[in-house]
Amino acid sequence: MKKYLFPVWMLFIPGIAMSGTYTYQNTNGTLAVDYTAVTPSKTLQTLSVNGSTIATNCYEGGQRTPDSSDCASSPVYLQVRAFLQGPYNAATGLMRDDLRVAQRVPITDPYTAMGDYAGPAISTKALYMLATGGDAIVDWVLLELRNADNPAKVEYAIPALLQSDGDVVQAQTFSPGVTLDGVVGSRFYVSLRHRNHLGVITATALDLKTVSPASIDFSSPNTAVRGDFARVVTQGIAQLWAGDANHDERIIYQGTGSDTTVLMREILLASGNTSGSLNYIVPGYLNSDVTLDGDTIYSGAGSDATRILGNIYTHPGNTSHAANYVIFGGLTGLIQ
Ligand SMILES: [Ca+2]
Ligand SMILES: [Ca+2]
Numbered sequence: 001m002k003k004y005l006f007p008v009w010m011l012f013i014p015g016i017a018m019s020g021t022y023t024y025q026n027t028n029g030t031l032a033v034d035y036t037a038v039t040p041s042k043t044l045q046t047l048s049v050n051g052s053t054i055a056t057n058c059y060e061g062g063q064r065t066p067d068s069s070d071c072a073s074s075p076v077y078l079q080v081r082a083f084l085q086g087p088y089n090a091a092t093g094l095m096r097d098d099l100r101v102a103q104r105v106p107i108t109d110p111y112t113a114m115g116d117y118a119g120p121a122i123s124t125k126a127l128y129m130l131a132t133g134g135d136a137i138v139d140w141v142l143l144e145l146r147n148a149d150n151p152a153k154v155e156y157a158i159p160a161l162l163q164s165d166g167d168v169v170q171a172q173t174f175s176p177g178v179t180l181d182g183v184v185g186s187r188f189y190v191s192l193r194h195r196n197h198l199g200v201i202t203a204t205a206l207d208l209k210t211v212s213p214a215s216i217d218f219s220s221p222n223t224a225v226r227g228d229f230a231r232v233v234t235q236g237i238a239q240l241w242a243g244d245a246n247h248d249e250r251i252i253y254q255g256t257g258s259d260t261t262v263l264m265r266e267i268l269l270a271s272g273n274t275s276g277s278l279n280y281i282v283p284g285y286l287n288s289d290v291t292l293d294g295d296t297i298y299s300g301a302g303s304d305a306t307r308i309l310g311n312i313y314t315h316p317g318n319t320s321h322a323a324n325y326v327i328f329g330g331l332t333g334l335i336q
């Protein structure tokens with residue numbers, strides 16, 4: 001990415017060197033360096049003469065940041081809590097772990113294959129799938145740090161595991177919280193995504209290094225998030241909306257981009273469904289299983305389609321109770 005320009009004065013000042021991408025001005029013998037061409041992310045720029053550093057500063061988006069240490073790379077340690085509506089059980093205050101019990105939670109994260117995460121893929125250990133109670137694994141989630149000036153830009157991300165009591169834990173070690181290594185800068189939006197629930201993102205960029213671990217409780221309605229009704233709240237507990245089977249950060253029952261189409265396709269194309277019945281039940285770790293009970297069901301008890309329709313009809317923004325209402329999440333429009 002780096003591009004070096006070789007200004008004329010370098011021919012006359014042997015030994016001068018500068019890192020990074022830049023342009024220069026040389027007026028009346030005064031050397032001024034213009035960093036406006038610097039890449040948007042934080043980059044340490046060093047000016048040296050005859051091998052001696054005369055200035056080292058941190059630049060972001062062409063602007064010098066207040067402190068050179070803004071460019072320092074260090075870990076971010078996050079403690080995040082969240083509930084998914086599909087498996088959430090208000091009676092127990094926990095999420096169901098049916099996928100784990102049926103041994104359907106994959107050992108390798110699904111987000112790398114889905115293209116949400118650049119990789120390399122993260123794997124967990126089969127041993128961790130034996131945990132029960134509040135530590136039982138519900139599914140994989142994707143934790144992201146997004147640019148403080150442009151939340152559409154993901155700066156860092158890591159797939160992690162979600163426990164039944166809402167704890168997001170490190171997949172490789174099962175230790176509480178999640179560590180992201182080598183993070184430059186400290187202010188980011190924090191977002192949490194799931195393969196068939198609407199993602200959630202903080203309302204503002206947060207300083208993640210001043211207090212460590214940084215704690216973000218997306219299960220609390222008091223935690224400010226981006227978007228209107230971006231989570232569903234029942235009995236004082238906020239959850240990520242279930243039903244985004246096609247993973248486009250919208251929930252649609254009827255009309256273009258319908259998530260129920262994904263369910264229908266999965267059921268009608270199932271190899272065992274020889275009669276082409278919509279009543280056929282497809283077991284498996286599938287994005288069409290929005291309740292995360294291990295089965296894709298279109299009609300009848302435990303129907304995933306009914307879950308989607310119920311969310312559409314009861315959404316606080318759908319005042320006319322239209323079946324073609326579209327539920328937007330905090331990440332709608334921010335997914336690249
Ligand atoms: Ca736990
Ligand atoms: Ca969708």
Ligand SMILES: [Ca+2]
Pocket residue numbers: 288289290291292293294295296297302303304
């Ligand atoms: Ca289901």
